[in-house]
Structures are given as C-alpha cells and as structure tokens.
Amino acid sequence: MGFTFFFRDTHSLQQSINILIENLPSSTKLKIWDAGCERGPEPITFAILLAETIDESLFSNFEFQLTDLDENNTFVDIIHNGIYNFEEIKRIPEEFFTKYFKDLGSEKYQLIPKIHNKLKFIKHDLLTLNPVGKNHNLIICKNVLLHFHPDERIKVINMYYDSLNDNGLLLFEQTQKMPEELNNKFTKVTSDASLYRKLNI
Numbered sequence: 001m002g003f004t005f006f007f008r009d010t011h012s013l014q015q016s017i018n019i020l021i022e023n024l025p026s027s028t029k030l031k032i033w034d035a036g037c038e039r040g041p042e043p044i045t046f047a048i049l050l051a052e053t054i055d056e057s058l059f060s061n062f063e064f065q066l067t068d069l070d071e072n073n074t075f076v077d078i079i080h081n082g083i084y085n086f087e088e089i090k091r092i093p094e095e096f097f098t099k100y101f102k103d104l105g106s107e108k109y110q111l112i113p114k115i116h117n118k119l120k121f122i123k124h125d126l127l128t129l130n131p132v133g134k135n136h137n138l139i140i141c142k143n144v145l146l147h148f149h150p151d152e153r154i155k156v157i158n159m160y161y162d163s164l165n166d167n168g169l170l171l172f173e174q175t176q177k178m179p180e181e182l183n184n185k186f187t188k189v190t191s192d193a194s195l196y197r198k199l200n201i
C-alpha cells in the first residue's frame, strides 16, 4: 500500500483550485481526475477544499474520477463506503472534521454524501496508457510518477496531455518536475506548486 494521509500538502491542492477557478463561469462543468488516489485521503481533501472555495452551483457541476492500480483490491470498498477510522482522519482540521464526517460510533466516521457522491473510483493501471476520459480541467497525480522509469513517466504525462482540455492543469507533488522533453507541451503556472498548464500545440 502507498503512503498517503488526509490534508497532505493542502497548499498545492488549494493553489490548483484557486488557479482552476480563475475566470470560470459557474455553469462550467468541472472534470477532475485524481490518478493514484490510494484509499481516498487526497481526493477527499481536495473535494473538501473545493467545497469550501466554490459556490454550490459550480460544485454541483463537479465530476471527480479517482483511479488507482489498487493491487490488493482494497481501495474500491473503502472509497465506496467512505468510512475511515478516527486514527486516519484525526489530522483533519476540527471545523472540517465535524462538517464533513458523520460519527458512526466505535471510532468510525463516514464522509457526508455531498462529498462522497462525487467520488467515482475505478481500478486502473496508468501504464496501460489508456486515459479514463477526455476534457479534464485538472489532473492530480502526486507521489505516483516517481515509481516509474523516466520513459514511462513521459508516456504517462503525454497521455495526461491528451486527456486534458485546452489550457487544462496538471498537478504533481512539489518534488516532481516536468521532464525537459515535454517543455513544449506544458508551462509552469506558479512558483510555489508543481502545477503545469497544457499548451495548445
């Protein structure tokens, strides 16, 4: 199992939201893909931050695809049930914890439907290079590409290029940089997050 946790690197997630919604009409369909979502902490954190940032009408137009190799077939059920142990969610700031999770007793908490209903998980291997759809406004791929060989990394990022809409955004973890070979396809949009915008070539 990979390593992840709730409210990890919220700065990068919030930066991507802020840049994503700049000049965005509220009728826009927001299509987002979290690739390598593990058991859900990162996409749930993202969705909570998004719900806190945008209005209800834009949030209702938000589609969220989550994918992972899920080698042991465990993430699918966890994300489907949306139930996490207190130990796992105790890092979530108090105000979000009480607002977005229902106490089920026995130290178990369930994500509320507003967020949970948005999470569409499918088991998917990035190295097949088959995108899970087209016209994404944002793809989040953090702490995944580092496990791939450099040539695989380039192929996967090229797949992301094809599945982003014009000017779509791609977010990596802070230490993952865009390979030089792809400098003609993406441009960095902020100095304090590894966030790139698709260039139309």
Ligand SMILES: C[S@@+](CC[C@H](N)C(=O)[O-])C[C@H]1O[C@@H](n2cnc3c(N)ncnc32)[C@H](O)[C@@H]1O
Residues within 6 Å of the ligand: 001, 002, 003, 004, 005, 008, 035, 036, 037, 038, 039, 042, 067, 068, 069, 070, 071, 124, 125, 126, 127, 141, 142, 143, 144, 147
């Ligand atoms: C360290 S976790 C990252 C979780 C989350 N993105 C984060 O940054 O907190 C890496 C995840 O990548 C997934 N992964 C590894 N190889 C993959 C592949 N070929 N296709 C899809 N997911 C993969 C693993 O199953 C694991 O859940």
